Amino acid sequence: MRTVKIFDTTLRDGEQSPGCSMNLSEKIVMARQLEKLGVDIIEAGFAISSPMDFKSVQAIAQAAPECTIASLARCNKNDIDTAWEAVKDAKKPRIHVFIATSEVHMKYKLRMTPEQVLQTITDMVGYAKSKCQDIEFSAEDASRSDKEFLAQAFSNAIAAGANTINVPDTVGYSTPQEMSELINYLREHVTGIENVDISVHCHNDLGMGVANSLACIKAGASQVECTVNGIGERAGNASLEEIAMALRTRHDFYDADTNINTREIYKSSRLLSNITGVPIAPTKAIVGANAFAHEAGIHQHGMITNAQTYEIMNPDEIGIPHRALVLGKHSGKHALRERLESMGYEIPDDELEDIFTRFKKLADEKKTVTSSDLEALTLHRSRVIKSASGESSAPACQLVSHSITSGSGVPKISYVQIKRDGKLMDGVESGAGPLDAAFKVINRMLGVEARLEDFSIRAVTEGEDSIGEAVVKISSAASGEMYTGSGISTDIVEASLAAYIAGINKMFEEESGR
Numbered sequence: 001m002r003t004v005k006i007f008d009t010t011l012r013d014g015e016q017s018p019g020c021s022m023n024l025s026e027k028i029v030m031a032r033q034l035e036k037l038g039v040d041i042i043e044a045g046f047a048i049s050s051p052m053d054f055k056s057v058q059a060i061a062q063a064a065p066e067c068t069i070a071s072l073a074r075c076n077k078n079d080i081d082t083a084w085e086a087v088k089d090a091k092k093p094r095i096h097v098f099i100a101t102s103e104v105h106m107k108y109k110l111r112m113t114p115e116q117v118l119q120t121i122t123d124m125v126g127y128a129k130s131k132c133q134d135i136e137f138s139a140e141d142a143s144r145s146d147k148e149f150l151a152q153a154f155s156n157a158i159a160a161g162a163n164t165i166n167v168p169d170t171v172g173y174s175t176p177q178e179m180s181e182l183i184n185y186l187r188e189h190v191t192g193i194e195n196v197d198i199s200v201h202c203h204n205d206l207g208m209g210v211a212n213s214l215a216c217i218k219a220g221a222s223q224v225e226c227t228v229n230g231i232g233e234r235a236g237n238a239s240l241e242e243i244a245m246a247l248r249t250r251h252d253f254y255d256a257d258t259n260i261n262t263r264e265i266y267k268s269s270r271l272l273s274n275i276t277g278v279p280i281a282p283t284k285a286i287v288g289a290n291a292f293a294h295e296a297g298i299h300q301h302g303m304i305t306n307a308q309t310y311e312i313m314n315p316d317e318i319g320i321p322h323r324a325l326v327l328g329k330h331s332g333k334h335a336l337r338e339r340l341e342s343m344g345y346e347i348p349d350d351e352l353e354d355i356f357t358r359f360k361k362l363a364d365e366k367k368t369v370t371s372s373d374l375e376a377l378t379l380h381r382s383r384v385i386k387s388a389s390g391e392s393s394a395p396a397c398q399l400v401s402h403s404i405t406s407g408s409g410v411p412k413i414s415y416v417q418i419k420r421d422g423k424l425m426d427g428v429e430s431g432a433g434p435l436d437a438a439f440k441v442i443n444r445m446l447g448v449e450a451r452l453e454d455f456s457i458r459a460v461t462e463g464e465d466s467i468g469e470a471v472v473k474i475s476s477a478a479s480g481e482m483y484t485g486s487g488i489s490t491d492i493v494e495a496s497l498a499a500y501i502a503g504i505n506k507m508f509e510e511e512s513g514r
């Protein structure tokens, strides 16, 4: 059986999608999880695109030493130099250079002739190779390129030193049959192709990103580019978890597998959703809330008799926690750690302390704490992120207490007490509603002009006393940048204030360049 390499681009192509941007600490947390998940290559960013991207690629290169770390670069010296600067200290660095090869892109975007594009490939792949041993070359919009020209472009890239050639369906236009035929064509017509990895990168505009990727694997591709939860530009990229589970479940058909530790899939998916504030659709394959729910009586009966009647995968294989596990208010730290470990979470001591404090508070509010409660607490713990110099950073502001007055025909008033860098402050405001009033007073106390752009709240655990998760998107009036924050509590006002403050903390973190 072949092992197909997983090239994860959640932190580059995925992060480019609206509402999915992550700050440095979040990228590091996600990169560590991707390493645990067993991805072979992490595309950590597009180093030239901003100083923040450069810094993130550098930090991820240190944070996930087991993975190859790639930075994207256009076919020019400045991009390649910057990409190399960002990845050069990784244990396994890669430069990923790309240029478009379709007629429409060459003519209207690049304003280059096909001959100029071919020469640029030779020159720039060669230049990248003079810096880094591991070079990937992508022909952007490959699936809409002239096949003969595409084969020549890849032949030039291989002759100049590319170790991987990537075939993107950039606009998600292709069908599985066409992608399969394209791979077969390239295998026959590209000089030196037998010595390199053939990669595919499929977008999901027609909902065929995963099907196209799998068709290419069947046709011989040895690397696949994808993202957790399928996030990415427009309709997204091919979803990592769907590809990994399709190969695992259908060995009989694909005769191929990956190095993915599938038991880390669920956690990776929830972590990303938690960081970005982008929820997972209940019907999403593999990781959606309904993916293993059996509602119809006839299905439930079949499941009780033999799970294989309606379940083609075992939820344990994906790391979906057993909902029934419970702890009570007398459970200690040891029991909490054991329970978290049985759910697949290995938590450092300083972070366990924070979860334990919140667990005790929750156990006072609810009779029993279920595994979904624990999962919510774990995802929302305050993480200790150590910088390269060894300092650890804690959030600048924390909610200490609040109280609200609200009701029909009465003024809506909120009192909020917060701590900023250890200093207590409080204030009162009135507003259109209690949250409007509370957000106003937080802005005033912190001297920020943050605008609420989006707000949602939903129950993330089961039962009447369930935990509510609030997600806010705020924009900074000063920079126009958007920040997402989330917070949880059995009290939805508290969850909302915690989310708002989490968003402001991200704003501070970015503005101080931490």
Ligand code: KIV
Pocket: 013, 072, 098, 138, 139, 140, 141, 166, 168, 169, 170, 171, 201, 203
């Ligand atoms: O979709 C695309 O073509 C890309 C390339 C840069 C690989 O993301």
Ligand code: ZN
Pocket: 013, 168, 170, 201, 203
């Ligand atoms: Zn892409």
